[in-house]
Amino acid sequence: MVTARAAATFEPDGRSASAARGFVRDALLSWGLPEVVDDAVVLVSELVTNAVVHAGTAAEVSCLREEDSVQIGVTDRHPERGLPAFAGPIAGNAVSEHFADAEGEGGRGLMMCSALSSRWGVEYSAGQKTVWFRLPLQHALPGTRLALPQAPGEVLPSTDGPILVAVVQVDDTGIVRAWNADAEGLFRCPATEVLGKPWADQVVWPQAPGADLAEVLRLARWEGTFGVRRSDRRTIEVYGSQVRVLDATGTPSTLCLMVRERDHAVLATPVRPAPAGRDGAPAQPLDLLLDGMPADDLSGLLQQTVERARDLLDGDAAYLLLTTEDESEFEIRAATGLPAGRDRYARIPVDSGHSRYDSARLPAVHEDLSIRPGAAPLLGGTGLRSLITVPLKVEGRLTGSLGVAAQRPGQYDNEQAMRLQFAADRIALTVENARLAELERLRRGALSFLVEASDLLAGTLEHGQTLALMAQMAVPTLAAWCAVYTIAEQSSTADLAFVLHEDEDRIDGLRALLERAGVPVAVAGTTHWPAPAGALRAGDPAGLIGQTVVLPLSARNRVIGLLVLGTAAGVPFRQEILELAEDLSRRAALALDNARLYSERTATSQALQRSLLPPELPKIPGVEVEVYYQAAGEGNEVGGDFYDLFSIREGTYGFAIGDVCGTGPEAASVTGLARHSLRLLAREGLSAPQVLTRLNAAILDQGSRSRFLTLLYGELTPRPDGCTELNLVCAGHPLPLRLRTDGQVDAPASPQPLLGVMEDLELTAEQVVLRPGEVLLCVTDGVTERREGLRMLGDDGLAQVLSGCTGLTAGAVAARVQRAVERFAPEPPSDDMAIIALRVPEQRAG
Numbered sequence: 059m060v061t062a063r064a065a066a067t068f069e070p071d072g073r074s075a076s077a078a079r080g081f082v083r084d085a086l087l088s089w090g091l092p093e094v095v096d097d098a099v100v101l102v103s104e105l106v107t108n109a110v111v112h113a114g115t116a117a118e119v120s121c122l123r124e125e126d127s128v129q130i131g132v133t134d135r136h137p138e139r140g141l142p143a144f145a146g147p148i149a150g151n152a153v154s155e156h157f158a159d160a161e162g163e164g165g166r167g168l169m170m171c172s173a174l175s176s177r178w179g180v181e182y183s184a185g186q187k188t189v190w191f192r193l194p195l196q197h198a199l200p201g202t203r204l205a206l207p208q209a210p211g212e213v214l215p216s217t218d219g220p221i222l223v224a225v226v227q228v229d230d231t232g233i234v235r236a237w238n239a240d241a242e243g244l245f246r247c248p249a250t251e252v253l254g255k256p257w258a259d260q261v262v263w264p265q266a267p268g269a270d271l272a273e274v275l276r277l278a279r280w281e282g283t284f285g286v287r288r289s290d291r292r293t294i295e296v297y298g299s300q301v302r303v304l305d306a307t308g309t310p311s312t313l314c315l316m317v318r319e320r321d322h323a324v325l326a327t328p329v330r331p332a333p334a335g336r337d338g339a340p341a342q343p344l345d346l347l348l349d350g351m352p353a354d355d356l357s358g359l360l361q362q363t364v365e366r367a368r369d370l371l372d373g374d375a376a377y378l379l380l381t382t383e384d385e386s387e388f389e390i391r392a393a394t395g396l397p398a399g400r401d402r403y404a405r406i407p408v409d410s411g412h413s414r415y416d417s418a419r420l421p422a423v424h425e426d427l428s429i430r431p432g433a434a435p436l437l438g439g440t441g442l443r444s445l446i447t448v449p450l451k452v453e454g455r456l457t458g459s460l461g462v463a464a465q466r467p468g469q470y471d472n473e474q475a476m477r478l479q480f481a482a483d484r485i486a487l488t489v490e491n492a493r494l495a496e497l498e499r500l501r502r503g504a505l506s507f508l509v510e511a512s513d514l515l516a517g518t519l520e521h522g523q524t525l526a527l528m529a530q531m532a533v534p535t536l537a538a539w540c541a542v543y544t545i546a547e548q549s550s551t552a553d554l555a556f557v558l559h560e561d562e563d564r565i566d567g568l569r570a571l572l573e574r575a576g577v578p579v580a581v582a583g584t585t586h587w588p589a590p591a592g593a594l595r596a597g598d599p600a601g602l603i604g605q606t607v608v609l610p611l612s613a614r615n616r617v618i619g620l621l622v623l624g625t626a627a628g629v630p631f632r633q634e635i636l637e638l639a640e641d642l643s644r645r646a647a648l649a650l651d652n653a654r655l656y657s658e659r660t661a662t663s664q665a666l667q668r669s670l671l672p673p674e675l676p677k678i679p680g681v682e683v684e685v686y687y688q689a690a691g692e693g694n695e696v697g698g699d700f701y702d703l704f705s706i707r708e709g710t711y712g713f714a715i716g717d718v719c720g721t722g723p724e725a726a727s728v729t730g731l732a733r734h735s736l737r738l739l740a741r742e743g744l745s746a747p748q749v750l751t752r753l754n755a756a757i758l759d760q761g762s763r764s765r766f767l768t769l770l771y772g773e774l775t776p777r778p779d780g781c782t783e784l785n786l787v788c789a790g791h792p793l794p795l796r797l798r799t800d801g802q803v804d805a806p807a808s809p810q811p812l813l814g815v816m817e818d819l820e821l822t823a824e825q826v827v828l829r830p831g832e833v834l835l836c837v838t839d840g841v842t843e844r845r846e847g848l849r850m851l852g853d854d855g856l857a858q859v860l861s862g863c864t865g866l867t868a869g870a871v872a873a874r875v876q877r878a879v880e881r882f883a884p885e886p887p888s889d890d891m892a893i894i895a896l897r898v899p900e901q902r903a904g
Contacts, residue, residue: 062089062123070110070117078106078119082130085121094128094193097174102130104170105189109134127176131190169421169472221324224296224316228257228275235311244296244316247289260286262293275312277453278302281327283319297322344370344481356492360392363460363485368394371474373462375442379418380458380493381408382633388418388459389632395463396440406436408456418459421448421475426467434461443467448479450486457490504638507535511642515649519656528621528646529558536639537623537631538604539564541572542611544619544650552577552620571603578608578620584636590624604629607636609643613651621646670729675703678711680776682868682897686876690840690887698725698765699838699890702733704740709775712740715894716769716791717838728765728814731756736771746773746787747821750813757814766814770794770807770836780830780901785823789813792842795857796826797833797871801864803857806834830900833871835860840891841875846883855882868897 064085068074082102086095102119109117109132118133168189171178175191182188222244227236234257237249245260252260262285263271274280281299288294296316303313317324346363360378368376375395379388388406408418424433424445431438434445442463450458460482464470511531518524525542532540539559543552554577557569575589587606604625611619621643625631667689675683685701698718706712714736718725735756739749750771757767768791774784786794790812793805806826811819828834837856844851859878863871872895879891 060122060124063121065118065120067116067118068106068110070114074110074117075103075107078117079103081119082121086128089123089128091123091128091195094195097193098128098130101170101174101191102132105132127192127194129190129192131188133186133188135186169423169475172472173476221317221321223324224314226257226314226316228312228314230310232256232258232272232275234260241316244318245286245288245294251289262287274300276302281325283322286316295319297325299325299327344477346370346481346485356489356496357392359489359492361394363489364392364394367460367462367478367481371446371462371464371470371478373464373469375437375440375464376460376462377436378458378460378489379406380489381456385456390436391458396436418447419449419456421479422446423470423472423475425470428467434463436461437463441465444469446470446475446478448475448482450482450489452486452490457486457493500634504634504641507531507638508641508645512645515645518649519653521650521653521657524646524650524653525556526558528642528650529556531642531646532621532623532639533558534560536635536642538626538629539568539624541568541622541624542619543577543622545617547616555619572622578622581608582610584609584640587622603627605631607631607639609639611643611647611650613647618647618651618654666726670700670726670733672702672704672733676705676711678774678776680780680898681774681782682895682899684868684872684893684895686872686891686893688840688876688887688891690890698729699840699892700729700733701892701894702736703894704737706740706773710773711775712736712771712773713836713894713896714769714771715836715838715892716767716771717840717890717892718767719765725765728757728760728767731760732767732769740773746771746785746823750787750789750821751819754813754819755817758817766790766812768792768812768839774896780898782828782896782898784826784828784834786826787821787823789819789821792837792839792853795835795853795860796828797835797860797863799829799831799864801861803861805853828896828898830898831865832898833860833863833866833868834896835871835875836894836896837875838890838892840887840889841879841893843889844879844882844887846885849882851879851882868895871895871897 064081066078066081068078068081079099079102082098083095086092086098106117106119109115115134120131120133122129122131168178168180171189171191174193176194178189178191180187180189222240224241224244225236225238226234226241229235234252234255237252241252242248247260257275258271261271263274264282264284277300279299279301281297283295283297285293285295295318297319298314298316300312300314302310304310315325344367346366360380364376364378368374373395375393377393377396378391380391381388386408388408390406422445424430424447426443427434427437427445428443434447437445440463442465444464444467445461446463447459447461449456450460460478462470462478514527514531515524518527525544528542529540540557541554542556544555545552554569554572557565557572559565559568571590578587578589579585585608587608590603590606604627606622606624609621609623610617611621621639623631623639671687675685677683683703685703687699687701689699698720699716700718701713701715703711703713714733716729716732718728718732732753735753736749739752744752750769753767753769757765767789769789770786770791771789772784772786774782776782784806786807787810788794788807789810793807793809795803796806797803807824810821813819826834835856842850842852842856856875859875860871863874866874872893875893875895876891879887
C-alpha cells in the first residue's frame with residue numbers, strides 16, 4: 059500500500075546526478091526514513107548518471123513509500139532503444155542478462171541494486187526504460203541511523219561488571235589532551251599523570267606492516283586491537299575506535315574510544331553480510347591470501363594472488379595492474395595465462411573507456427568480449443571471452459585492478475564480481491604496503507646508485523675514462539645497451555663516441571646498427587628514438603633493439619652530448635628507470651664537461667710549459683751536459699722553474715737555471731720573459747752582470763704582474779788545455795756545487811741579490827775553472843727543499859749525494875741526484891725540479 063509519493067524530472071546535464079541525490083535525500087528525510095538515505099542516494103546517483111550520460115535523455119525519479127519498504131525508480135526515455143526479446147519486469151537473479159548491455163549503460167547500477175536492495179527490476183515500454191529498486195524499512199525509533207536484528211544471547215558481549223569506555227583525545231603532535239573518568243578506572247591512572255605526555259608512552263602498538271602509531275593517528279577513521287600500559291606498568295589489551303576531528307579553529311586531533319578487548323562488540327563496526335549465492339545461501343567469500351605468503355615480496359605476492367584468483371574462479375587467465383605514482387596509468391605487474399610479452403610493466407591508461415562500464419574504478423563484468431572487443435585491449439588476440447575486473451582501493455584511492463578471464467562466454471556474473479571485490483578489498487592494503495616497501499627499496503637503491511655514480515665520475519678527469527664509466531653505470535642497471543654521443547664546442551653534430559652492450563659479442567653489431575640509424579636529435583627532456591629499430595629492416599631476430607630513449611647531456615647551459623639507452627626487444631622502460639637515467643645524465647654531463655675542460659687546460663699547460671723550455675740543447679765540444687726537468691702537480695701545471703743552454707758566440711755558451719716565485723700563468727709570463735731576454739742580451743755582447751741587470755729592469759717594468767726570480771747564470775768557454783772556464787752570477791739561487799776528482803765538494807760561487815725586487819743591483823761575475831773529471835751541479839730549490847716531515851735534504855744532503863758521484867758521467871750524476879730526491883720521502887715531489895750537470899771529461903792517454 060503506497061502511503062506517500064514524490065517525483066521529479068532532471069535534464070541531461072552535469073548537475074542532474076547531484077540534484078537527484080538532493081531530491082531523494084530530502085524526500086526520505088521528510089518521511090522520517092534516515093536509515094535508508096545512504097543506500098538510496100548511492101543507487102539513484104548511479105542510475106541517473108547512466109540515464110543522462112549514456113542514454114542522453116532526461117531522467118525521472120520517483121519515490122514511493124509503502125508500509126514496510128521504499129521503492130525508487132529511475133526512468134529514461136530513449137526513442138531509439140529496441141525492446142528486449144522478453145516482456146515484463148526483470149528482477150532477482152536475472153542480472154546476467156543485463157550486464158552485457160551493448161552501450162555499457164547500467165552495468166554497475168544493476169550490480170549495486172543487487173547488492174544493496176531487497177528487490178529490483180527493469181521495466182520496458184515503448185520509448186522508455188525504468189530501473190527500480192526496493193529498500194526494506196527497519197522498525198526502529200525515530201532518528202535511528204543503524205539497527206541490526208535481534209541476536210541470540212550467546213553472541214552478545216558479556217561482562218562481569220560495568221563496561222568502561224575510555225575516551226582519550228590526542229593532539230596532532232601525539233600529546234594527550236583529554237582523559238576521562240572511565241580511562242582512569244580502566245587503566246588505573248589519574249589524568250594528572252597522563253595529560254601533556256606523549257600517547258606513545260602509554261600505548262603498546264602492534265609491530266606489523268602498516269601499523270605505525272603516528273600514521274594511524276593521522277587516519278580519518280581506524281579501529282582495532284592494541285595494548286595500553288596501566289599505572290602499575292602492566293599492559294591491558296583493548297579494542298579501540300579512533301576518529302580524526304577538527305576543533306573550532308581548524309586544528310586536527312584524534313579521539314580514541316577504548317574498551318576491554320573482550321567487550322569489542324561495543325565499538326566494532328557491524329559488517330555487511332556477504333552477497334547471497336544463487337540458491338539463496340550466503341556465498342562463501344574468496345580468500346586470495348595464502349598462509350605463508352611473503353608480505354614484503356611484492357612480485358611473489360602479486361603472482362600468487364593472480365594464480366589463486368584464476369583457480370578460485372575457474373578462469374583461464376588472470377592479471378593484476380598497479381597504478382603509477384601519478385595514478386594516470388596502470389602497469390601490468392603480474393599475470394598468468396597471458397602471452398609472455400604482456401607479463402611485465404606494459405602501460406594502460408586508467409581512464410581508457412568512454413563510459414562508466416569501462417571505468418577501472420568500479421567492478422565490471424564482461425560476458426562476451428567479442429561483442430565489445432575494445433573493452434579490454436590487454437586481452438586482444440588471446441581468445442578470452444568472459445572477464446571480471448575489480449578495483450583495488452586503499453582509503454578511497456585507486457591503487458590497482460584485478461582481472462580474471464575465461465575462454466567461455468557468459469561464465470561470470472555479478473555474484474562472482476561481488477565475491478572477487480570483497481576479496482580484493484581484503485588484500486588491497488597488503489598489496490599497497492608491499493608496493494610502498496618496494497618503492498622505498500627502489501628509492502634507496504636509486505640513491506645509493508647515484509651516490510656511487512657521483513663518486514666514480516668525480517674520481518677521474520680523463521675524457522675517455524669518463525665516457526666508459528657513464529656506459530658501465532648504465533648497463534645493465536638501467537638498460538640493455540648504451541651509446542654516448544659527444545658534441546664538439548664549435549659544432550652542432552653529434553659523434554658516436556662509445557657503445558656498450560650487456561652482451562659483449564653484440565657491441566660491434568650494435569655500433570654498425572647505430573651508424574646506419576644516423577644521429578639522434580638533441581632536444582630537452584627524455585625522448586623516444588625509433589630510428590634504431592627502424593634500421594633493422596629485416597627485423598631483429600636476436601632481440602637486439604627494443605625501446606630506445608635519448609637523454610641530452612647538458613652542462614653549463616650547453617648540450618655537450620647525448621646519452622642513448624635501449625632495451626631488448628619487447629621490454630619497455632619503467633618510469634622510475636627513466637627518472638634515474640635523467641639523474642645520471644645530469645651528473646654524467648657535468649663530469650664529462652669537467653673532463654673536457656681539464657683535458658683542454660692540461661694540453662694548454664703542457665704546450666706552454668714546452669714553449670718555456672729549450673727545444674733542444676747544443677752540443678758543446680769538450681763538455682758533457684745533462685739536464686733533468688720535472689714539473690710537479692697533477693696535470694703538470696706550468697711551473698716557475700726553467701733552464702736554458704744556448705750558444706752566445708763562437709766557442710762561448712750561456713747556461714741558466716732559475717725559479718720564478720709561484721706557478722701558473724703569472725709565473726709563466728716572467729719565465730718566458732727571463733729565458734728570451736737572457737738569449738737576446740747575451741748575444742748583444744753584454745757581460746753576465748750586465749745581462750742580469752737589464753733582466754732585473756725588465757721584470758720590474760711588469761709592474762704589479764712582476765714576480766721575483768732567483769737565477770744562476772753562467773757563460774762557459776772550453777779551453778784548448780782541456781779545462782773549461784766559467785763566469786758565474788748566482789742571483790739569490792741555490793749555489794752551484796763543484797765535484798772535484800778527489801771527491802771533495804765545494805760551492806764555487808757566492809750568493810748575490812735576487813732579481814725583481816730592487817732597482818739598483820750590484821752584481822759581479824765569479825770565474826771558475828773546471829778541470830778534467832770535475833763536475834758542476836746546478837739545481838733549483840725543488841731539490842734542496844725536498845722534505846719528509848721535519849727533515850729536509852738541504853745543501854749538505856745534496857753535497858753528500860754528489861760526493862759519491864766521482865768518476866760518473868754527467869748523465870749518471872743527474873740520474874743519481876734525481877733518484878736521491880725521489881727516495882728521500884715516500885710522497886711524490888710537490889715542487890718543480892730542474893737539474894743541470896756539466897762535466898769536463900778526462901783526457902785519454904794518446
